[in-house]
Amino acid sequence: MTKRIQRWLTVLVTALMVAFSVQVMANEATTTTSSEQLGESMVKQEVIGFAGADYWRAVKDGEKGYTTSGWPEHDVLISVPGQTWYILKEKWMSPLGAMAIFGSLVMVTLAYFVVGPLKLSKPKTGRKIQRWSRMDRALHWSLAFTFLTLGFSGLTLVYGKNFIKPIVPTEVWGWIIYAAKQYHNYMGPLFAIILLFVVVKWWRKSIFNKVDIDWFKKMGGMVGKHKGSHPKAGFSNGGEKALFWLLAFFGVFIVVSGFVLDFPIFGQTRRHMELSNLVHMISALILICGFIFHIYIGLFGMEAGLDGMVTGEVDETWAREHHSEWYEEVKDLPENQPGYSESQQHEVKSKPSSNA
Template sequence: MTKRIQHWLAMLVTTFMLTLSVSAVASNETSANSDNERLGESVVRQEITGFAGADYWRMVKDGQEGYTTSKSPEHGVLISVPGQTWYILKEKWMSPLGALAIFGSLAMVALAYVVVGPLKLSKPKTGRKIKRWSRFDRALHWSMAFTFLTLAFSGLTLVYGKHFIKPVVPTEVWGWIIYAAKQYHNYMGPIFGILLVAVLVKWWRKSLFTMVDIKWFMKMGGMVGKHKGTHPSAGFSNGGEKAIFWLLIFFGIAITISGLVLDFPIFDQTRRDMELSNLLHMFSALILICGFIFHIYIGLFGMEAALDGMITGEVDETWAKEHHDLWYNEVKDLPENQPGYDAAQEADKKGSASQNNA
């Protein structure tokens, strides 16, 4: 019996000792691990400040170029100091001022609608149609309008989405929106450039300024104040339309070139080139967006019967006389502007005449 008790006691003591030793090893390991971690951290810290040296990091922060095996421009610069100026110009100045300009333009057209009101025709429409825009012109205009407006919306999403959309949608949805906006903007941008060249080639001649346009401006287009309803003389395009045309061409070229620099960063562009292009791109886009808020207002609400021409290709005789009298006098006697003119019949007649001559 005593032997049995002795045996049990021995087993109990062994178990107790084993348990003690295992937990001792475990706790030793834990403390060794945390010691190692602490050691590792201090080595890293030493390497950062001690090994590289505080002076080294001061130089990096000051934007000085270090050594790298990469031969690309600026690869040795870890922190770009002028990049911070760009960031401030973009985020603290251009972005809020741009938002102000856009909301300001929207407020101005709303005010113009309420205070000045749409420019109505002073005489009733006669029903006689005058050919103004060809099918090609209209296709060009609406392609340009679609491209410009969708680029404007995707671009504004890229700049302002984080303030207006991100806070109100789930993170995943925001991810998709911003990804789609970026991809759309990058691929559609060059198409805008191509359309811009087509617009320039097709409409530059009729958009050259003449003395008639200066007089048109002096009478403020007959739209406001004491000149309201006076209908100053104009050719095919009036001074305002010519101004919007050249605004589009000038800032459109700036947008296209800067956009291509940003779209294809494979021609050794430096960070400075990209930052400058970005600022120029944003500035030009904001100018055009504000300018075209007025153009769209006039086309949609500001001038009675202006939109007809860009939809059907024809305008009413009264509209032509009142807004583009010089052009009306030039084209009113053309066969295509006579009542009952049938373009298809006319083409047939011309075809058979040339066959007879042959």
């Protein structure tokens, strides 16, 4: 009897132990699954935190984050006022600038075909008048070279993605835009130095006087009923003086804003860079348009106009017709007399220039 009871108790205890163990194992399995699930859901939550709408809304609203960099604004991933700059640059300035440049090109083309170049009224006499010294010419062509190449590389930076990128392989485009940026960065300071020399050397002869008012009233004798009237002018006429001051004024803006952009190591914030970028672009576009007219007159719009800036001398007829007051001042100088020799010319040129 006792043995039978013992056997039953053994069976019961074993059954209880098996049942208990199964229960524990089942519980453990449940616990593992739920902790895995918990981990997964935590990861999910974090990912949603970074990639979700709320997170990006905060970033787009310009909320500050955390960064080890102590530089101003480095804790802001997307700068809200930067969007205003982007819209002003991409949606307004770029298209308006392209229209202004295209409009200027159309106008000079029309000027050439409709109004026609300004011819000399009388034949050239062959007598030469000294106009630009070697130094003046070196300065002018250095300024022209740096300005034009900076203009082309700058326009590539702004408009290249619209006009060049779609038609060249990606690698070529990469090189073009890289070269344009590097060229622009290094040539900018050189332009600034040459411009400074030009302004210092030529500002005196660019001061306006009474004669220039009449020159403007007659539109330089270049168009309409005044065409060919040859209004009086000194060494520079009203138009040249206006162009000089346009260059000096916007040149300062281009150079200062260019330096702010070129050397971002003086604590400039994104606001300074954005403002400099807009000032740089507006000034450059104004000067590019202005100089399209200058280059047109120099190359095509005026007979014998280019001679002075290439050889240093102009024909007597050109001097008398376009710069009558200056011609009267300099016509009797020894260097402007027929037969004046090369060696004598060098002596005179090494003395302070009479026309600067």
